Amino acid sequence: MEVSNPKRVLAVSLADEANHLRRVIRDLSGSAPSPVSTSLAGTTHHVALDTRYYKASVPVWLDLVASPAEWAESFLSDEASEVLAVLGGLVVVFALPAPGAPADALRLLIRHVGRVVNAALGGWEWEGVRLAVGVGEAGADDWDELCAEAGLEFVQVGPGRQTQSGLNEFGERTGMARVKEALEANDWAQPDSPPFSDFGDFEAGSDGHPEISDADLDPENLDFGFDRADFEWLRKAIWSAGQQDSPPAENAGASSIREMIASDDAQDGDGACGKGTGPAPGLDGDDDAGVVHDDEVVKLERMIRKLQAVREAGAGLGEAQRDGDDDAGVVHDDEVVKLERMMRKLQAVREAGAGLGEAQRKKMAAHAVAEAMREL
Known part of the structure; x- marks a missing residue:
């Protein structure tokens, strides 16, 4: 066998x-x-x-x-x-x-x-x-x-x-x-079910992508490290991805994470994370429950890659500008922290899903998208 x-x-x-x-x-x-x-x-x-x-x-x-x-x-x-x-x-x-x-x-x-x-x-x-x-x-x-x-x-x-x-x-x-x-002498087979319930709180690291290519799931290509900051090797892999695929400079100055998302939707049409689009398909009891579509996860990943530019834009501003009101046209520290946390969760599920079947990876992706939607 x-x-x-x-x-x-x-x-x-x-x-x-x-x-x-x-x-x-x-x-x-x-x-x-x-x-x-x-x-x-x-x-x-x-x-x-x-x-x-x-x-x-x-x-x-x-x-x-x-x-x-x-x-x-x-x-x-x-x-x-x-x-x-x-x-x-x-x-x-x-x-x-x-x-x-x-x-x-x-x-x-x-x-x-x-x-x-x-x-x-x-x-x-x-x-x-x-x-x-x-x-x-x-x-x-x-x-x-x-x-x-x-x-x-x-x-x-x-x-x-x-x-x-x-x-x-x-x-x-x-x-x-x-x-x-x-x-x-050890049993190396994975259990049939993932170690989380379908509706439980998704606490650990996550990256939900239901249709991940074989190359993405190749353990040789997955840096996996462990420290208190949600594992340093993953952090390095995320930052390197952001630098290789950084967004246009004009997006780096979005006044908030929500505006950055909105600019994404304006460019790509309606999607799971757009303003006024309602809940993401498969996450609120419709016929596709439990299924996460490619465009939803791709959009989240694109937002994550924009994080590096957002951080760089905020680094050159004073504290008052970073922490000003919603009309200041700058990025707020708490929003960047929130996106960083979401980024770490999304990335870690990609690694955890490498050893699971397609159906289980989709469940993990559904949890990750739902968690990101709640935070945003």
Whole structure:
């Protein structure tokens, strides 16, 4: 059986140990990950799993952690709910410190990853893979114990390429063979239903587009990062999209977000977000309920791309101008903040929808559009 939309693995290391993370992923998959930028953070790599029961190409999200506490807080926030829902594995990679070497940062990383495992994923009751991979030949007893307290299975691997299937005194596999075995034993199939109700409040990140192309859903093209600001890698991807497809300068000076939307409608005709057009199709009980049409989502995405120009226009104005009355002809700070929040939500659903079927992606898109309409 081929698993077409497998769950994801999140593999992390400290920011200054990216070389160990890269090496472990290379040894696991047979090929080195190719960073989408100068940093390994935000890269998606695939690990092929082929057992007698299933075949799957499992996407592995790579992250580098600069502040373990902030990283953990981002995963314990509401914005991370959809990310956690599609995770099937969490792997921490670190270099085993030499005796007497400073290791405070590593201890913090393991403890805060343990917070996420226990508080957000369910600890040992979580059915996903949770591994701590220690690279090196230094003593590992203390780290084995610390990882167990964090809800992680500790696996020690040597500093070189590890392909052998070594066994310990109990006849169990060790090294990279054990890492591969743990991944193969997991169930990577996505649940049939998305992790949100049809009518529940859509709290986590979103980007609803019902008809997303295969290229859009290719995990290799999706930067996925995690911090308190709704995940920094997504933020960078959004800003870069805005700079590549920035709006005309005359639109940057719209007096408010609502006027910017109205100018959109004047150019493109009636749409879901136009003034006086009424509720969006499929969102207020008509015959197309549950379906989001292309023009609705495209219009929202175009508004999001205009955000960069709006911010730049406001940056050159004084505080009094930015916060003046509705007739001042400038952009208000609270409106920009509102659009930023909507932007982050719309972008995150695109990633969450990558592992779902078309019908489920449409439901997610409906939630995203409804949320945006309420905020605007």
